[in-house]
Amino acid sequence: xxxxxPTMIGLSERSHxxxxxxxxxxxxxxxxxxxxxxIALALAQSVDPPxxxxxxxxxxxxxDPDQSLKNAIQMLMGDKLHGLPVYRMAERLADWGVQExxxxxDKGDIDFVTIFDQLKAASTA
Amino acid sequence: xxxxxxxxxNFMPYKGEVRIDFPQDEFRNVMLVFGDNMRGKTSLLxxxxxxFYGRALGRHSMPIPLHEMANKDAASEGDWTxxxxxxxxxxxxxxxxxxxxxxxAAVSTPQRPEDFVQQVYLRKDGMAVQGDLVDAxxxxxxxxxxxxxxxxDGELLQEYETxxxxxxxxxxxxxxxxxQVLGVPALIQGRDELATVLRAARKTQQQDLQRVxxxxxxxxxxxxxxARQDVLDSDLRxxxxxxxxxHGDVAVLSDEIDRSQGVLAAKAKLDGHRERQKDxxxxxxxxxxxxxxxxxxxxxxxxxxxxxxxxxQLERDRRRLTxxxxxxxxxxxxxxxxxxxxxxxxxxxxxxxxxDDRRTAxxxxxxxxxxxxxQHTDKSAALQSVSAQIEALSKIRGVNVxxxxxxxxxxxxxxxIELTRIENEIARLEDEILGYDTAELARKRQLRDxxxxxxxxxxxDIADRRSELGKLRDDLALLQRTIEGLSQARSQKSTVRAAIxxxxxxxxxxxxxxxxxxxxxxxxxxxxAAFREMTTQKAYxxxxxxxxxxxxxxxxxxxxxxxxxxxxxxxxALSLIDGLNRTGRAAGPVVMxxxxxxxxxxxxxxxxxxxxRVTSQFVLLVHSGExxxxxxxxxxxxxxxxxxxxxxxxxxxxxxxxxxx
Numbered sequence: 001x002x003x004x005x006p007t008m009i010g011l012s013e014r015s016h017x018x019x020x021x022x023x024x025x026x027x028x029x030x031x032x033x034x035x036x037x038x039i040a041l042a043l044a045q046s047v048d049p050p051x052x053x054x055x056x057x058x059x060x061x062x063x064d065p066d067q068s069l070k071n072a073i074q075m076l077m078g079d080k081l082h083g084l085p086v087y088r089m090a091e092r093l094a095d096w097g098v099q100e101x102x103x104x105x106d107k108g109d110i111d112f113v114t115i116f117d118q119l120k121a122a123s124t125a
Numbered sequence: 126x127x128x129x130x131x132x133x134x135n136f137m138p139y140k141g142e143v144r145i146d147f148p149q150d151e152f153r154n155v156m157l158v159f160g161d162n163m164r165g166k167t168s169l170l171x172x173x174x175x176x177f178y179g180r181a182l183g184r185h186s187m188p189i190p191l192h193e194m195a196n197k198d199a200a201s202e203g204d205w206t207x208x209x210x211x212x213x214x215x216x217x218x219x220x221x222x223x224x225x226x227x228x229x230a231a232v233s234t235p236q237r238p239e240d241f242v243q244q245v246y247l248r249k250d251g252m253a254v255q256g257d258l259v260d261a262x263x264x265x266x267x268x269x270x271x272x273x274x275x276x277x278d279g280e281l282l283q284e285y286e287t288x289x290x291x292x293x294x295x296x297x298x299x300x301x302x303x304x305q306v307l308g309v310p311a312l313i314q315g316r317d318e319l320a321t322v323l324r325a326a327r328k329t330q331q332q333d334l335q336r337v338x339x340x341x342x343x344x345x346x347x348x349x350x351x352a353r354q355d356v357l358d359s360d361l362r363x364x365x366x367x368x369x370x371x372h373g374d375v376a377v378l379s380d381e382i383d384r385s386q387g388v389l390a391a392k393a394k395l396d397g398h399r400e401r402q403k404d405x406x407x408x409x410x411x412x413x414x415x416x417x418x419x420x421x422x423x424x425x426x427x428x429x430x431x432x433x434x435x436x437x438q439l440e441r442d443r444r445r446l447t448x449x450x451x452x453x454x455x456x457x458x459x460x461x462x463x464x465x466x467x468x469x470x471x472x473x474x475x476x477x478x479x480x481d482d483r484r485t486a487x488x489x490x491x492x493x494x495x496x497x498x499x500q501h502t503d504k505s506a507a508l509q510s511v512s513a514q515i516e517a518l519s520k521i522r523g524v525n526v527x528x529x530x531x532x533x534x535x536x537x538x539x540x541x542i543e544l545t546r547i548e549n550e551i552a553r554l555e556d557e558i559l560g561y562d563t564a565e566l567a568r569k570r571q572l573r574d575x576x577x578x579x580x581x582x583x584x585x586d587i588a589d590r591r592s593e594l595g596k597l598r599d600d601l602a603l604l605q606r607t608i609e610g611l612s613q614a615r616s617q618k619s620t621v622r623a624a625i626x627x628x629x630x631x632x633x634x635x636x637x638x639x640x641x642x643x644x645x646x647x648x649x650x651x652x653x654a655a656f657r658e659m660t661t662q663k664a665y666x667x668x669x670x671x672x673x674x675x676x677x678x679x680x681x682x683x684x685x686x687x688x689x690x691x692x693x694x695x696x697x698a699l700s701l702i703d704g705l706n707r708t709g710r711a712a713g714p715v716v717m718x719x720x721x722x723x724x725x726x727x728x729x730x731x732x733x734x735x736x737x738r739v740t741s742q743f744v745l746l747v748h749s750g751e752x753x754x755x756x757x758x759x760x761x762x763x764x765x766x767x768x769x770x771x772x773x774x775x776x777x778x779x780x781x782x783x784x785x786x
Contacts, residue, residue: 029417037420040427071517072428075435112423113534116430116527123430 005070005085010057011035011095018102019057027101027110032063038097039069039090043076044119049092060087126215126266126713127741131176135196135207137168138779145169145781147714147742148766155737155764156744158781159754160771165779166746169771170718173276176209176224178269179243185376186273191226191238197777205235215266215713221248222263267713274706278718309640316633323626327351327601330608330619337613343604350601357597361590368583371576378573385566388558395554398547405544409537416533419526426523436518439511446508453501456494463491602627644708645670652676652704658735659696661727668700676701692724699732707739714742721751733761754786762786 011019019031019038028034035058042049064070070086073093081089104110128147133139148156160166171181171189181189195207205228213220223246232240247254247262254262260269267275304310327347334344466487471478479487605627608614615621653667656678665686666679676697678686699720706715715736721729729752737743745752752758758765768784 026413026417028420029414030421033417033421033424036424037427040424044427044431046431066520068425068428068521072432072521075514075518076431112420113527113531116426116530119427119430120527123434 003083003085005060006087007060008056008058009060009063009087009091009094010055011091011098012052012054015052015095015098015102016055016057019098022098022101022105025105027105032058034098034101035063035094036069038094038101039073041097041100041115041119042093043072044123046076047093047096048080049089049096052092052095054088054091054095064090127213128173128714128744129212129214130210131169131172132210133169133172133208134210135199135204136172136175136209137181137194137196138165138773138777139168139172139781140196140198140774140778143781145769146767146783147744150766151741153764153766154740154742155733155761156742156767156769157752157754157758157765158744158746158769158771159749159752160746160779161748161773163776164771164773165781166748166771167278167718168779169746169781170276170278170716172209173211173716174272176211176222177263177267178272179224179245184380187373187376187380191241191243192235194226195235198775205241218250220266221251222246274702275713275715277702277716277720279720304641309637309644312633312637312640316630316637319626319630319633323623323630324351324354326619326623326626327605330614330617330623333617333619334608334614337617340608340611340614343608343611343614347601347604347608350597350604354594354597354601357590357594361587361594364583364587364590368580368587371580371583375573375576375580378569378576382566382569382573385561385569388561389566391554391557392561395551395558398551398554402544402547402551405540405547409540409544412533412537412540416530416537419529419533422524423526423530425521426526428521429523432518432521436515439515439518443508443511443515446504446511449501450504450508453498453504456498456501460491460494460498463487463494467491602631648701648704648708650704651707652700655703655735655739656697656700659700659728659731660693661725661731662693668697670701692728695724696728696732703736703739712739712741714744715740716744716746718746719748719751720745721747726757729757730760733758737761737764758786 010016019034022028022034023031028037064087069090073086073089074081077089101110127149129149130144130146132142132144134142136143145158148154158166158169171194175181175194181194183189195205199205199207206225208223208225210224211220211222213222224243225245226241226243228235229240229242235241245256245259247259249262263269328351331344331348331351334340334347466473466479467484470484605623608620609624649668649670652670656665656668657663664681666681666683669677669679669685671677678693678697680686721732724732754768765786768786769781770784771779771781773779
């Protein structure tokens with residue numbers, strides 16, 4: 001069965017506010033950068049994100065022009081999609097990732113180098 | 126003379142009672158007092174000055190008013206009384222000198238010296254010295270005029286270095302100070318007093334001559350010359366007073382301008398820091414943008430960490446599938462070959478017909494292979510799928526953002542640290558120049574320049590008056606001789622008196638010149654001896670003092686040395702001071718405040734080994750930049766009898782503690 005993919009994606013209202021703050025506080029230049037990072041972070045941590053009620057913020061073409069994210073989600077989470085459109089899963093992943101980034105930002109600065117080091121250590125363990 | 130102890134109470138930064146014991150051993154006669162700038166080294170020197178002579182000196186040797194000498198902390202607690210107590214011995218007698226200043230009862234907050242009552246007590250061998258004899262007694266032991274040479278600070282050294290500059294104004298002023306020290310003024314005063322007596326004698330002579338027929342013209346001429354002399358003397362006195370006043374004004378203005386120049390320097394520094402702040406901020410903003418660009422791509426690096434694991438797994442799957450498919454193809458070839466053998470029934474190598482048992486074995490093998498082949502499924506679809514996944518995942522490649530981010534973070538942190546340092550410095554400098562007024566500085570500069578000009582003009586007027594007075598004196602002497610040649614005048618008692626006074630004045634005038642020459646020679650010899658001990662250039666023959674007290678170094682060929690280093694100039698100045706000190710009084714203690722500014726280690730060593738030998742006690746007030754106690758003192762270590770350290774409790778409260786090296 002062919003699944004119909006959305007053309008617009010977003011995240012929950014609460015996370016959207018956090019995403020805006022990540023940009024305003026200078027952690028990311030654009031909200032789209034933080035959104036993509038959130039997806040990647042959730043994927044890298046093998047998160048199984050909960051369902052969300054997402055609004056629309058970005059066009060899919062803006063967030064994933066070469067479908068790298070879509071491919072990655074399919075490859076890494078294919079067994080968890082259960083018929084869910086890939087980009088709906090992307091929204092959930094982004095929502096989780098943005099909350100995680102916002103939580104770190106609330107404690108001070110986001111230490112991206114340490115995030116990389118921790119992810120690398122986890123991936124080689 | 127030997128100092129035994131000084132005790133200060135509420136004197137300048139020394140709140141409460143602070144005591145220092147001086148070394149008494151003849152060999153271990155060096156005392157070191159360490160203290161950083163603004164801690165109280167010069168105040169300690171001033172305690173001795175004030176104790177002995179009732180005056181403390183600030184910059185440009187300007188007196189410090191009494192109300193500035195009281196410790197500020199103690200004063201804020203209502204205690205305005207301060208005191209210096211010195212015990213010493215000289216010429217076999219023991220002395221106990223106590224000077225004390227206290228606020229007048231009617232004054233609530235003293236704001237001028239008159240608001241204090243000052244008292245001095247001196248006991249000699251336990252007996253009180255009468256109040257009006259105290260100064261005379263002290264001056265016999267340690268003459269006040271010489272005190273600047275045995276209680277001296279680095280500023281005096283700089284002042285004396287200018288003697289090396291040919292024709293400097295400073296040289297002329299210092300000449301007066303030197304002559305004062307060496308006792309020339311006593312003769313000058315004697316000559317001037319005789320001149321007054323002579324003038325009175327001439328007036329009487331004029332009155333007598335007016336009554337003698339034929340001498341009226343001489344009397345009239347003498348009256349004219351004497352009247353002119355009175356006018357010139359009066360002018361000269363006023364001019365000298367005026368020049369002293371203007372000189373004082375120049376010193377005060379120069380001090381204020383110097384302080385303002387410090388502010389100007391701070392302003393220039395501030396501008397420089399602000400420029401640097403802008404540069405750093407621009408660099409920081411650029412780096413932040415670069416960092417944000419990196420973060421924009423960083424999701425690929427995050428993904429790659431996970432994707433690479435999956436990709437490696439897929440790569441392994443692909444290799445396995447490829448291998449399995451290769452094996453499958455091999456089985457198919459073998460089946461085809463066995464089927465051909467059974468069909469042709471002959472050996473492909475020798476062409477002979479196969480035996481039945483061989484055919485049976487081939488048939489069994491064929492059956493096994495066909496069974497194996499049937500178990501294999503078609504792997505090509507799986508291989509294609511795996512390859513497609515690998516292809517898709519290969520597009521997700523990181524750009525090593527982690528290392529670039531770490532580098533950018535380090536750069537940013539280093540610049541943030543520098544920025545913080547500069548911002549702190551900017552805040553400090555802004556505080557420093559707060560309330561600064563450039564117009565006021567310009568006004569003071571103009572005023573000082575005008576005063577300097579006026580001082581020069583007054584000096585010229587003084588020189589003119591002196592020259593005119595000299596000529597007038599010659600005219601009067603000539604007239605006197607003419608009068609004395611006249612028999613009617615010669616018989617007059619007043620003429621005889623005038624002649625005797627004139628002769629005596631002439632004797633004093635000649636004595637002044639002789640004394641000057643002799644003292645200059647003595648100072649030159651002693652300064653030369655000191656210089657030869659202290660200089661590191663052993664080829665130098667010594668020092669020469671010219672008529673205007675200019676100093677020159679003489680080389681081994683007795684030629685003047687034209688180019689001198691800053692260090693050499695300082696040694697010359699020290700030598701002169703030592704020469705003057707030892708010409709002006711008997712050997713005694715020498716206290717030096719911050720004397721080693723520009724001296725190299727060799728000169729410093731020479732001075733440290735020489736001065737303790739020619740003084741009863743050698744006290745050095747130094748900061749850590751001048752002498753490093755663990756390195757620079759090895760040459761005089763055996764001579765050190767006491768070491769003290771001035772410690773700051775608050776900016777208005779210091780203490781002195783005895784230490785060991």
